[in-house]
Amino acid sequence: MTEPTITQLEAMPGDWQRALAVVAHPDDLEYGCSAAIAAWTDEGREVAYVLATRGEAGIDTLAPTECGALREREQRASAAVVGVSEVEFLDHRDGVVEYGIPLRRDIAAAIRRYRPELVITLNHRDTWGGVAWNTPDHVAVGRATLDAAADAGNRWIFPELIEQGLEPWNGVRWVAVAGSTRPTHAVDASAGLERAVRSLLEHRTYIEALTDEDPETYVRGFLTGYAQATGERFGGRPAVAFELLGR
Numbered sequence: 001m002t003e004p005t006i007t008q009l010e011a012m013p014g015d016w017q018r019a020l021a022v023v024a025h026p027d028d029l030e031y032g033c034s035a036a037i038a039a040w041t042d043e044g045r046e047v048a049y050v051l052a053t054r055g056e057a058g059i060d061t062l063a064p065t066e067c068g069a070l071r072e073r074e075q076r077a078s079a080a081v082v083g084v085s086e087v088e089f090l091d092h093r094d095g096v097v098e099y100g101i102p103l104r105r106d107i108a109a110a111i112r113r114y115r116p117e118l119v120i121t122l123n124h125r126d127t128w129g130g131v132a133w134n135t136p137d138h139v140a141v142g143r144a145t146l147d148a149a150a151d152a153g154n155r156w157i158f159p160e161l162i163e164q165g166l167e168p169w170n171g172v173r174w175v176a177v178a179g180s181t182r183p184t185h186a187v188d189a190s191a192g193l194e195r196a197v198r199s200l201l202e203h204r205t206y207i208e209a210l211t212d213e214d215p216e217t218y219v220r221g222f223l224t225g226y227a228q229a230t231g232e233r234f235g236g237r238p239a240v241a242f243e244l245l246g247r
């Protein structure tokens with residue numbers, strides 16, 4: 001018997017300067033993706049985060065008003081660890097984000113403000129592969145981001161954005177989907193992995209509510225395991241995978 005061939009992931013394109021990551025919740029980027037973001041900001045690239053919600057429904061023992069403010073603080077601290085200072089919240093409601101015109105318009109507006117060449121989002125498919133069901137917020141925000149990358153370039157889809165001074169932006173060249181069940185590309189996580197651990201650890205209140213394990217042991221185990229498993233398809237280097245969709 002021959003060994004099954006493991007398809008190798010390609011290196012992400014490097015000819016871009018600005019990226020915008022659009023996800024549903026605080027911590028969505030930190031569960032896997034932020035080692036790549038650290039590597040990019042090290043190279044002098046600009047990365048901004050836009051979150052559809054403040055993750056206010058994420059902690060059973062904390063009421064949403066209190067929780068939202070706390071998770072916003074944790075997210076800003078977490079972004080700073082990987083060199084990201086722009087963090088914006090769109091104020092959709094955690095847990096019940098709806099795919100639709102208002103969400104597409106809010107994301108298209110953000111894309112016009114930041115004018116990125118690369119847009120990053122999180123898995124928009126029904127599952128994480130196998131039987132692990134994805135959450136409706138991730139599906140809605142991922143799909144709306146893929147659509148808004150095109151909407152941002154069309155002046156006639158959301159004319160109200162033009163009235164707000166947001167001119168069309170046709171410069172999005174790729175949308176990179178993190179956590180995808182069909183990854184195509186990867187970024188070397190060697191240099192960014194330690195900061196990725198610290199970045200996820202900034203979501204301390206959330207993580208302490210999530211697990212009885214020591215937070216650092218849990219976070220390091222999760223991110224190292226993910227980067228090593230991905231690295232098996234990237235020449236053995238620890239890596240972060242993306243499904244890269246061109247435009």
Ligand SMILES: [Zn+2]
Nearest residue numbers: 024025028138
């Ligand atoms: Zn999430």
